[in-house]
Amino acid sequence: MPVIFEMLSYPFMQRAFASGLVLAALLAALGIFVTIRKMSFFSDGIAHSSLAGIAIAVISGLAPLPVALTWALIVALIIWRLERSTRLPSDTLIGVFFTASMALGVVLMSLSRGYQPELLSYLFGSILSIQTRDLLTIAVIAALVMIWLILSFRQLTYLSLSEDNAAVSGINVPVQTAALYVALSLATVLGVKILGIVLVSALIVIPPAAGRAMTGSFRGYVVAALVLAEIMMVAGLTVSYLYDLPSGATIVLIGTALFFLAAGGRWLRTVLTA
Amino acid sequence: MPASSRKTNNRPADASNDRNHGRVHLHSIVEHKDALPAISVQNVSVDLGGVHVLEDLTFAIPQGDVVAILGPNGSGKTTLLKAMLGLIPFHGEIRIFGKHLHAVRELIAYVPQRFDFDREFPITVGEYMDLARHRHTPPDRIASRLAEVGLPATLLDQRLGSLSGGQMQRVLIAQALLNNPLVLFLDEPAANIDISGEATFTGILKDLSKRQDVTVVMVTHDISMVTGLVDHVLCLDGRMLCFGRTNQVLTEKKINEVFRGDSAGRSH
Numbered sequence: 001m002p003v004i005f006e007m008l009s010y011p012f013m014q015r016a017f018a019s020g021l022v023l024a025a026l027l028a029a030l031g032i033f034v035t036i037r038k039m040s041f042f043s044d045g046i047a048h049s050s051l052a053g054i055a056i057a058v059i060s061g062l063a064p065l066p067v068a069l070t071w072a073l074i075v076a077l078i079i080w081r082l083e084r085s086t087r088l089p090s091d092t093l094i095g096v097f098f099t100a101s102m103a104l105g106v107v108l109m110s111l112s113r114g115y116q117p118e119l120l121s122y123l124f125g126s127i128l129s130i131q132t133r134d135l136l137t138i139a140v141i142a143a144l145v146m147i148w149l150i151l152s153f154r155q156l157t158y159l160s161l162s163e164d165n166a167a168v169s170g171i172n173v174p175v176q177t178a179a180l181y182v183a184l185s186l187a188t189v190l191g192v193k194i195l196g197i198v199l200v201s202a203l204i205v206i207p208p209a210a211g212r213a214m215t216g217s218f219r220g221y222v223v224a225a226l227v228l229a230e231i232m233m234v235a236g237l238t239v240s241y242l243y244d245l246p247s248g249a250t251i252v253l254i255g256t257a258l259f260f261l262a263a264g265g266r267w268l269r270t271v272l273t274a
Numbered sequence: 275m276p277a278s279s280r281k282t283n284n285r286p287a288d289a290s291n292d293r294n295h296g297r298v299h300l301h302s303i304v305e306h307k308d309a310l311p312a313i314s315v316q317n318v319s320v321d322l323g324g325v326h327v328l329e330d331l332t333f334a335i336p337q338g339d340v341v342a343i344l345g346p347n348g349s350g351k352t353t354l355l356k357a358m359l360g361l362i363p364f365h366g367e368i369r370i371f372g373k374h375l376h377a378v379r380e381l382i383a384y385v386p387q388r389f390d391f392d393r394e395f396p397i398t399v400g401e402y403m404d405l406a407r408h409r410h411t412p413p414d415r416i417a418s419r420l421a422e423v424g425l426p427a428t429l430l431d432q433r434l435g436s437l438s439g440g441q442m443q444r445v446l447i448a449q450a451l452l453n454n455p456l457v458l459f460l461d462e463p464a465a466n467i468d469i470s471g472e473a474t475f476t477g478i479l480k481d482l483s484k485r486q487d488v489t490v491v492m493v494t495h496d497i498s499m500v501t502g503l504v505d506h507v508l509c510l511d512g513r514m515l516c517f518g519r520t521n522q523v524l525t526e527k528k529i530n531e532v533f534r535g536d537s538a539g540r541s542h
Contacts, residue, residue: 036395087323158405161391168359169406169453170379216433218397 007241015130016247020233022142023194024203026187028211028229029149031204032222033180035212036160040205041091042079045098046185047192047200049075051105054122059112064122065137069189075101076185080178125196125248127237138190145183152176157218195248206255207232210262228258310372312337312457312489313358318366320353327353329513331366335506337456340483340490342500342520345510346533351493352387354510355461358491359384370457383450387461387493389442393435400430403449411452419448423478440471447478458482460492464499476503497529 007013034040053071057064079093086093109119121129130138149156159166159173167173184204191200211224236251311334320328328350335341343351357364359382360375370378383406403416417427423444429437437445443463450458460479467475480503482488494500500507500520507524509515509532516523516532 036392154405154408161395161397161402161405162386162389164356164359164361164386165384165406167361168379168382168384169408212394212396215396216398217431218401221396 003242004238007238012128012130013237013241015132015135016127016237017234019130019135019138020127020194020237020251021230022138023187023191024207024229024233025226026142026146026149027191027200027203028207028225029146029222030180030184030187031208032225033156033160034184034204035208036157039090040201041094042181043184043188043204044201045094046072046076046188047197048098049101050189050192051122051197052101052108053105053189054118055105055108055112058116058118059108063133064118065134065189065193068122068192069137069141069186071101072185072189073182076181077178080181084174121196122192123196123198124246125192125194125199127194127247127251130193134193138193141186141190145187148179148183152179156180195251199248199252202252202255203229203232206252206259210255210259213259213262213266228255228262232258310337311335312339312371313491314367314369314372315358316367316369318354318357318364318368320350320357320362320364322353322362327512328357328364328510331510331514333508333514333517335489335491337371337489338483338487339505340479340503341492341506341508342504343491343493343508343510344495344497344500344532345515346495349511351495351510352461355459355491355493359459380453381456383453383455383458385443385446385450385458385460385463387465389446391435395435397434398431399434399437399445402434403445403452406449406452416448416452419451420445422451422481423448424474440467440475443467443475444478451482455488457489457491460490462494462496463492464494464496472499479503495533497524500524 008017031043034043050068050072053068054064056062056071057067060067075097079090079097082088082093083090109116155166155171155176158169159171159176163173188200188204191203194200195203207225207229208221210228211221214224215221232251232255236254237247239245239254240247240250313335315334316332318328318331319326331354343354345351353362356362358368358375360368368375370382375382399420400413400416403419404411413430417430420427420429425441425444425448429441429445434442434445443465447458447460447463463479464472464475476499479490479492483490483505492499504520506518507520508517509523509528511532516528
């Protein structure tokens with residue numbers, strides 16, 4: 001126990017836990033809709049696209065997080081607009097923008113000479129280096145997205161399960177879809193700060209994937225996904241602190257273990273009740 | 275002016291006005307619904323991806339009737355239904371009780387042909403049905419709608435994905451009825467129902483039409499569903515081949531003309 005108290009006495013760990021707990025809940029809640037709508041490639045694409053925003057910030061001397069957020073927002077809205085006007089499948093559009101944006105980021109980074117610590121921290125995440133300014137940005141954006149999510153939860157669920165019926169019932173499907181894209185891109189870029197471009201999708205996909213193996217009701221599914229996301233974050237940060245492991249990768253591995261436990265539990269229940 | 279050159283007219287000028295006085299209008303529509311056709315379609319054409327799918331359709335559906343839209347695969351049946359529901363753009367004018375669709379959304383309901391969802395998805399029947407309304411619906415009200423379509427209240431806590439095709443279809447109808455609609459649109463309602471369930475299903479639709487005065491518009495290519503249930507038929511093959519009372523319009527010759535030997539359309 002003393003080592004836990006010691007861990008929590010460090011300001012950088014306090015900031016890591018605060019930002020991690022907020023973002024784990026937010027990304028898992030959005031992840032529920034990502035998994036229903038089978039759009040996990042979207043969050044992956046947005047995360048990779050943010051590299052161009054980070055590169056622009058690095059070569060122009062600006063703070064990376066706000067620039068990456070703005071860039072991701074623009075990419076998300078362009079994808080939404082093109083989905084509606086071109087009728088191209090969204091994974092095709094995401095594939096185009098994801099690779100183009102990533103390529104732009106690599107070219108821009110090559111223009112900046114010398115070692116790029118910011119680039120590495122965004123590629124693999126650096127939750128322990130979260131500053132108070134970052135924490136405030138995360139808190140404000142997460143609060144706004146969460147309020148929208150709570151207010152739109154029923155509508156989002158209905159349109160994710162049955163878009164035509166949702167439209168007939170009067171839900172503004174294009175606007176709610178655009179809002180989901182915006183919320184998801186903002187939350188994904190905030191998550192990039194914690195887990196990095198490469199691993200952020202884990203916080204969006206793993207908790208809902210593990211949660212659905214544990215319950216037959218939607219209410220249970222939402223609760224399970226949120227609780228598992230928080231366990232993943234707390235256990236991941238604690239284990240990485242105790243054993244001096246990279247925090248982002250440890251969080252993902254703990255989440256993967258939870259997923260297999262949930263899947264195994266479901267299999268066992270099926271066998272026992274058969 | 276030909277319909278195809280007409281400006282898309284699915285958002286007429288009085289639509290915002292309608293919305294502003296939505297509650298008053300809905301009340302007045304319910305009171306005076308018998309004075310107007312439930313649905314009036316005027317010079318409606320639909321182009322999808324540069325292809326003429328529907329051409330210059332004009333007809334009116336009386337309140338409380340059961341209407342079948344008949345035609346072979348690819349004749350534009352579902353496209354017409356989606357145009358009437360405001361789900362796709364169209365040229366011409368479609369009115370429900372004399373109002374634009376946006377003003378009367380609360381009075382209409384829709385049961386799609388296929389409900390494509392992940393059968394392993396964790397959601398109960400009660401939870402899914404509850405989503406149809408903007409506010410939470412008490413479980414006893416949901417249960418009473420389930421009872422109307424012949425399903426037990428015990429189904430409320432059952433996982434939606436565990437239902438059979440026929441049960442799912444009835445659940446979707448019960449969900450559509452939660453808002454007490456005046457017009458119910460169904461796309462191939464018998465597609466997932468076996469022969470034994472078809473009679474129950476026909477009874478449900480008859481009850482809605484005759485006892486609850488709900489106008490039922492259904493797309494089907496199953497002639498056996500039409501006999502004894504449907505008041506009006508609309509035969510479609512991109513354009514309107516026939517429209518009128520079933521016993522006057524649906525002759526053997528017309529069926530052959532509409533389906534051109536398509537055995538799926540003759541009977542089930």
